[in-house]
Amino acid sequence: MTSTLVENHFRIGKLPHIWCPGCGHGIIMRSIAVAIDELGYDKNDVCVVSGIGCSSRAPGYMDFNTLHTLHGRALAYATGVKMANPDLKVIVITGDGDCAAIGGNHLIHASRRNIDITTVVFNNNIYGMTGGQYSPTTPTGEKGTTAPFGNIDRNFDLCNLAKGAGATYVARSTAYHANMVKQQVKAALENKGFSFVEAVSICPTYYGRKNKKGDAVSMMEYLKNSTVNVKAADKLPKEKLEGKFLVGEFYKSEEPEYTEEYKKIIDSFQKER
Amino acid sequence: MTASKEKKLYVKKDWCKGCNICVAFCPMNTLELKDGKINIKDIESCTQCGRCELLCPDYAIYLGGTEDGKK
Numbered sequence: 001m002t003s004t005l006v007e008n009h010f011r012i013g014k015l016p017h018i019w020c021p022g023c024g025h026g027i028i029m030r031s032i033a034v035a036i037d038e039l040g041y042d043k044n045d046v047c048v049v050s051g052i053g054c055s056s057r058a059p060g061y062m063d064f065n066t067l068h069t070l071h072g073r074a075l076a077y078a079t080g081v082k083m084a085n086p087d088l089k090v091i092v093i094t095g096d097g098d099c100a101a102i103g104g105n106h107l108i109h110a111s112r113r114n115i116d117i118t119t120v121v122f123n124n125n126i127y128g129m130t131g132g133q134y135s136p137t138t139p140t141g142e143k144g145t146t147a148p149f150g151n152i153d154r155n156f157d158l159c160n161l162a163k164g165a166g167a168t169y170v171a172r173s174t175a176y177h178a179n180m181v182k183q184q185v186k187a188a189l190e191n192k193g194f195s196f197v198e199a200v201s202i203c204p205t206y207y208g209r210k211n212k213k214g215d216a217v218s219m220m221e222y223l224k225n226s227t228v229n230v231k232a233a234d235k236l237p238k239e240k241l242e243g244k245f246l247v248g249e250f251y252k253s254e255e256p257e258y259t260e261e262y263k264k265i266i267d268s269f270q271k272e273r
Numbered sequence: 274m275t276a277s278k279e280k281k282l283y284v285k286k287d288w289c290k291g292c293n294i295c296v297a298f299c300p301m302n303t304l305e306l307k308d309g310k311i312n313i314k315d316i317e318s319c320t321q322c323g324r325c326e327l328l329c330p331d332y333a334i335y336l337g338g339t340e341d342g343k344k
């Protein structure tokens with residue numbers, strides 16, 4: 001026995017998932033399923049695509065059309081799926097490494113094209129699957145197996161990156177704010193264009209241990225206490241924002257969507273004939 | 274009191290990984306870990322807020338229909 005939600009949207013035989021105790025990925029994956037459920041989409045109209053990483057294991061558990069592809073390349077495959085069948089609701093599940101390191105180029109160009117794909121990045125600030133190497137979102141000064149004395153790179157703000165590259169829906173939430181993840185994924189799926197949701201996750205096993213962040217509960221407490229909603233941020237004095245990061249909807253706009261523009265060209269030739 | 278509640282709180286011990294998240298964030302202190310697995314300590318205190326279900330990474334605790342299946 002399990003909940004109706006899990007029964008209807010997951011491949012029960014594959015559960016429990018392989019993620020570590022207290023890994024935030026499970027919470028975010030559930031929120032995505034609730035979002036799809038609440039929007040009432042037919043399961044056959046949804047395609048979930050991922051690359052490689054702990055986060056990218058998610059589609060293996062989700063009972064939709066699913067594709068588990070190559071490291072960094074989820075958006076390239078998803079673009080192919082969407083071009084071949086523009087009626088599908090295409091969701092990319094990716095990690096910070098998958099999306100912003102090896103896959104960074106795909107991210108900026110999918111954003112630029114404004115192709116109607118919803119990307120949810122499970123950002124745990126590290127490469128979990130391969131043992132804790134630092135990623136483009138590991139904060140400066142924090143540690144990874146490949147940065148034993150502290151990371152000297154500056155970290156990406158993924159939302160700013162996606163917005164700058166042309167995404168038309170950009171939002172951030174966290175594993176602690178599971179209902180916010182759901183709401184943002186719903187808004188992202190309803191946006192006709194490239195939507196980017198950064199769901200900050202927790203990796204107690206590597207990021208937590210390497211950086212002495214405590215157990216899963218302490219890491220969830222951190223997410224709870226270190227976030228400020230973007231709507232409230234303007235009204236707060238600067239010192240109240242120190243050490244905090246922003247969550248909420250950062251950007252929304254209407255721009256021509258890629259598959260629709262492509263269809264216009266096809267249609268113009270079909271009319272000629 | 275329990276009879277008037279709409280739903281029932283279920284645990285699925287074989288999926289629980291003992292992370293303690295639901296125990297720590299339950300506002301009513303309803304839950305505990307017993308031998309490393311989720312256990313309902315005091316069902317009377319549960320307000321069915323759904324937070325444990327929302328935050329359990331392993332889907333090992335949830336609110337479902339009542340036992341008699343009427344609701």
Ligand SMILES: Cc1ncc(C[n+]2csc(CCOP(=O)(O)OP(=O)(O)O)c2C)c(N)n1
Pocket residue numbers: 052053054055056071094095096097098099122124126127128129130135
């Ligand atoms: C082409 C290629 N390069 C490197 C790897 C090794 N590799 C597998 S997962 C991964 C990083 C995953 O990190 P992230 O995307 O942040 O996901 P997480 O595991 O943290 O959820 C790497 C480098 C690979 N599988 N393929």
Ligand code: SF4
Pocket residue numbers: 018019020022023024025054055124128129202203204205206207
């Ligand atoms: S290594 Fe980290 S990201 Fe991977 S399953 Fe474990 S806690 Fe999650």
Ligand code: SF4
Pocket residue numbers: 282298299300301302303304318319320321322323324325326
């Ligand atoms: S439903 Fe709410 S009150 Fe009841 S056990 Fe879960 S978190 Fe606690």
Ligand code: SF4
Pocket residue numbers: 022288289290291292293294295296310311328329330331332333334
């Ligand atoms: S949150 Fe889930 S996995 Fe963690 S202790 Fe509670 S029931 Fe078990």
